[in-house]
Amino acid sequence: MVPVATTAGPDFDIIVAGGGMIGTSLAVALGPLGLSVAVIEPVPPNEAEQPSFDERSTALSRSSQRMFEAMGLWPDIVAGATSIQSIHVSEKGRFGFSHIDAAEQGVEALGYVVINRVLGEVLKDALSQLKNVRLYCPAKITAVSQSDDTVTVRLEAGQEYGREFDSLACRLLVAADGARSTVREMLGIGASSRDYGQQAITGNLLPEIRPENRAFERFTDTGPIALLPIADNRAAFIWMLPTDRARSVMELSDPSFTEALQQAFGFRLGSFSKVGRRAAYPLALTRANSLTARRGVLVGNAAHGLHPVAAQGFNLGLRDVAALCDCLLDAMNNAAAPGSDPGSPQVLESYAGWRHPDHSKVVQFTDGLVRLFGDQRWPLKFMRNAGMLGFDLIPGVRSLFARHTMGLAGRLPRLSRGVPLR
Numbered sequence: 412m413v414p415v416a417t418t419a420g421p422d423f424d425i426i427v428a429g430g431g432m433i434g435t436s437l438a439v440a441l442g443p444l445g446l447s448v449a450v451i452e453p454v455p456p457n458e459a460e461q462p463s464f465d466e467r468s469t470a471l472s473r474s475s476q477r478m479f480e481a482m483g484l485w486p487d488i489v490a491g492a493t494s495i496q497s498i499h500v501s502e503k504g505r506f507g508f509s510h511i512d513a514a515e516q517g518v519e520a521l522g523y524v525v526i527n528r529v530l531g532e533v534l535k536d537a538l539s540q541l542k543n544v545r546l547y548c549p550a551k552i553t554a555v556s557q558s559d560d561t562v563t564v565r566l567e568a569g570q571e572y573g574r575e576f577d578s579l580a581c582r583l584l585v586a587a588d589g590a591r592s593t594v595r596e597m598l599g600i601g602a603s604s605r606d607y608g609q610q611a612i613t614g615n616l617l618p619e620i621r622p623e624n625r626a627f628e629r630f631t632d633t634g635p636i637a638l639l640p641i642a643d644n645r646a647a648f649i650w651m652l653p654t655d656r657a658r659s660v661m662e663l664s665d666p667s668f669t670e671a672l673q674q675a676f677g678f679r680l681g682s683f684s685k686v687g688r689r690a691a692y693p694l695a696l697t698r699a700n701s702l703t704a705r706r707g708v709l710v711g712n713a714a715h716g717l718h719p720v721a722a723q724g725f726n727l728g729l730r731d732v733a734a735l736c737d738c739l740l741d742a743m744n745n746a747a748a749p750g751s752d753p754g755s756p757q758v759l760e761s762y763a764g765w766r767h768p769d770h771s772k773v774v775q776f777t778d779g780l781v782r783l784f785g786d787q788r789w790p791l792k793f794m795r796n797a798g799m800l801g802f803d804l805i806p807g808v809r810s811l812f813a814r815h816t817m818g819l820a821g822r823l824p825r826l827s828r829g830v831p832l833r
């Protein structure tokens with residue numbers, strides 16, 4: 412990266428800071444609106460350290476599936492995805508458990524598991540075909556200045572772009588640069604962050620018994636373990652552990668790691684073998700103090716970084732994307748306000764008002780799960796068992812839970828309902 416002399420580049424309607432899972436999804440979703448869009452991403456696409464499109468598996472909810480269907484991307488995504496037909500939730504050493512089934516919920520699948528890298532290939536391919544969207548990569552935003560009419564971003568650009576210019580202007584700047592967003596800070600929006608003191612270890616393995624489209628969430632004394640079905644009868648695991656324990660588990664040899672994971676998960680899927688490459692992610696709850704600033708808006712992890720216990724972060728971020736697209740489209744269709752300024756206070760207010768309730772609900776849900784299952788005192792253990800039984804026995808409760816995890820609760824934007832924008 413080399414700083415260069417100040418030269419202004421082209422103006423855009425929208426600049427998206429961050430070309431990760433959410434920034435790229437947003438840029439592709441905006442395609443049909445015909446707005447001029449720039450995406451700015453510091454990490455080159457095929458670098459091993461690309462932080463968003465890595466080897467993690469993501470469970471896509473039903474509303475995310477509908478959204479990709481409406482964007483015309485679903486056939487390519489589903490070709491590399493595995494459906495979830497049931498979810499089995501249990502706690503190690505306790506009698507209560509719960510079970511959610513796609514057939515019982517009247518849906519063809521509860522969700523789909525896709526490798527982030529595979530999803531990234533589909534999204535990046537779609538992005539490259541859009542004439543109104545330009546990707547600047549590698550390029551990093553180092554400063555932001557807002558006025559009533561525009562936002563200017565200063566770039567520390569890669570050499571290939573650095574020779575051209577070092578600033579771009581737009582009418583709306585979208586921060587999609589992740590939970591530790593610096594663009595959020597540059598827009599003047601503060602955030603609170605609570606470290607869970609845990610890390611998630613991810614990877615995949617071969618279980619003796621085929622997962623057959625079943626997902627498992629198992630709560631243990633040291634943290635939850637999720638096993639998700641993926642291709643070739645393998646399962647992706649996400650093992651959440653206190654930080655010290657996670658560090659020592661990461662240092663284990665493959666056979667010792669396999670044994671430790673097996674002990675923690677049990678033998679519901681028989682013996683584990685052939686564990687793939689592991690990665691560890693520190694876990695924190697991060698919430699922005701506001702979703703908007705003058706001519707600026709936050710989406711995805713820049714707005715909310717969640718614990719992965721309920722597989723909600725990306726799905727929630729996609730609903731941000733869908734809602735922002737709706738607000739922009741409504742502004743463009745509003746004949747009473749010609750010009751359709753994408754960064755107008757009306758657009759920003761309607762976006763923030765729409766997204767707040769969904770964010771609060773999902774944060775409460777995921778944080779509540781971490782607290783409930785992270786506490787080993789016996790009254791809570793009792794409540795957990797009673798809770799799981801009640802969950803199965805009380806009519807409607809499981810269905811409501813399922814609707815939330817499928818992302819189908821509350822007021823849904825067009826794309827999340829599967830309605831194409833144009």
Ligand SMILES: Cc1cc2nc3c(=O)[nH]c(=O)nc-3n(C[C@H](O)[C@H](O)[C@H](O)COP(=O)(O)OP(=O)(O)OC[C@H]3O[C@@H](n4cnc5c(N)ncnc54)[C@H](O)[C@@H]3O)c2cc1C
Pocket residue numbers: 428429430431432433434451452453454462463464467468469470471550551552553587588589590593594611613649692710711712713719722723724725726727728
């Ligand atoms: C172990 C684990 C498992 C998960 N499983 C699930 C799941 O099953 N389902 C689910 O819905 N969610 C899941 N999540 C959450 C999900 O991964 C995140 O919500 C999602 O990656 C957020 O995407 P993002 O694009 O907002 O942020 P990120 O993925 O963090 O991407 C941010 C991008 O911004 C770029 N950037 C950084 N700084 C700048 C800058 N200054 N200027 C421009 N660009 C910049 C980065 O290079 C990166 O490409 C999981 C998370 C973890 C840790």
